[in-house]
Amino acid sequence: MAKRILILGIGNPLMTDEGVGVRVAEALMSGFDFPDSVEVVDAGTMGLGILNMFRGVDLVIVVDAIDRTGHPPGTVMQLAPDDLAPNQIMHSLHDIRFVDVLQAAEFTGIRPEAECIGIQVGSMEQWVTELTPEVEAALPLAVDAVFTVLGEHGVSATPRTESTEGAAIIEAIRTKNEMPGR
DSSP states (O other), rough: OOEEEEEEEEEEBBBBBGGGHHHHHHHHHEEEEEOOTTTEEEETTTTTGGGGGTTSSSEOOOOOOEESSSSSSTOOOEEEHHHHGGBBOOTTTOOOHHHHHHHHHHTTTTEEEEEEEEOOOOOOOOBBBOOOOOHHHHHHHHHHHHHHHHTTTTTOOOOOOOOOOOOHHHHHHHOOOOTTTO
16 A cells, blocks of 8 residues: 655745745646645645644655755755754744644644755745745755655656646736736
């Protein structure tokens, strides 16, 4: 039986580079076909709301923005959840770190393995949906990092030759261009 894998893109796409995890999830969803045992989700800023998604999952791969690493903006790192925790971006005392969500899951008897891909931010300006150039340039590296983790677990994906209509709509909203089919 295939290992069930959940890939979560976490972040706020309305705050410049803080949305990079969501952008990686969008790139994965629009550019690749995965085996049925793999699910890619734009988890936004759901916090404990993602806890229920862990049921029946063997491996969770989280992609998120990180800060204060000492590395230049756009640096992509593969981290354990405990190593991600001190560098996760917290906006208020109500935010929760991914490692805390994993601990809450453990209290309910859910214990998925977890891997994290962190991308060092350059800016987190509010109400800006574009990534900084350094972080935008790192998107392919972050996607490759996800595929490295998948490969370590014997999983691969098939690149799509054309993007989906949903991805074209998301891109039109992001760039404020005309919607496809209009």
